[in-house]
Amino acid sequence: MDVTSDLPGIDAILFDKDGTLFDFRLTWEGWAAGVLDRLSGGDTALARRLGNAIGFDSDQGFSPDSPVIAGTAEEVTECLVPHLPDLSARDIRSLLDAEAAAAHPVPATDLPALLADLDARGLALGVMTNDSESVARAHLAAVGIADRFRLVIGADSGFGAKPDPEPLLAFANGVGVAPARVLMVGDSSHDLSAARAAGMRAAAVLTGIATHSELAPLAEVVLPDIGGLPGWLAATRCPFAGS
Template identity: 55%
Template structure:
């Protein structure tokens, strides 16, 4: 293996801990009444009472444009471009909660000579901002968002753009993510898709389309060791 490509939300950062309170605040800011608030929450499958997304929410792996399209029917007078810009701007300030200490883990991968990337359905600008705030930005060779010009997951385009940038065979890249979108994209790109449970999806959701499902990215080093042992034994 020569590279690891990470999804961002739900993978590098715990999904509900990072986005639950933020989403609740955004919906309350947009709502005109309690009834309107409940309608907005239902539109994006968000559990207001527990400040978390339901596992089937399209927001989990969606782009800001897809989120805007779900909310706009309930927001007369809003322009799509303005709502997307507002969501993207607010997303850059979201509190970041990582499932494990990120910098030591990523430095371990770099010390092994692995290239690292982020491939998210968030905007590229937000991904850069979050990586800087988490003090891990310089550890990544490439950061790709839905608006980087390569398409969005589950399409393979952004994953292949990463492989192409560094002349890597896709089979030498592992895509790590917390949703089926990530794993479908990996499969379509010819990469290995590694699932993690730091997002809303369950092991039962991810296992059918993943080469393995781990509790979080902190378990990747041991998984890599196991792969190395299996290769030597084979």
């Protein structure tokens, strides 16, 4: 998608979490191997079946269609239920949320510096993730950036999940910004398709699993990571809030 001079300015930026604020592979691949080992009780054959169910291999990592990448915790739970007959869906979901909240998110860039820069420009910042809201808040707090976001919305916050545009529109409404003046930043087609459906602008990053060729048709720009946002915004002479 070409950037043109008639695009609206930006008053707010809505970030995806995993693969955008945090490097997906560095955050979740080691975590997944450990969780599957604990769920299986050390049974390597069961751990392998559980991995297959969620598109994960301890040697190859996540497959591009893994529900862990852009799906919700409920979707991941549903994939695991048939292989864990001694656990209820509620038990599995609670365990996954607890394990996820305790994960060590790996920032995709210097997040405090980046967010301070964007905040100083008068931009309203938020997070919308298909993860649980409580897990998202735990991860943001773990790296000291929770107070930078006006709203944090998860798939369980009552607005649905991406690629549905409703949670994105809930953010725009919550911060009082027209959707056309919100930039959605994400690493998956779910993020960018949701942005399009919501009437928002979209930028993609390569700190997830998806490739440049997969993301480019859906975004104005594909950046190596979100650290490139200020430079891109300046290069496009994008008007900021209040300008």
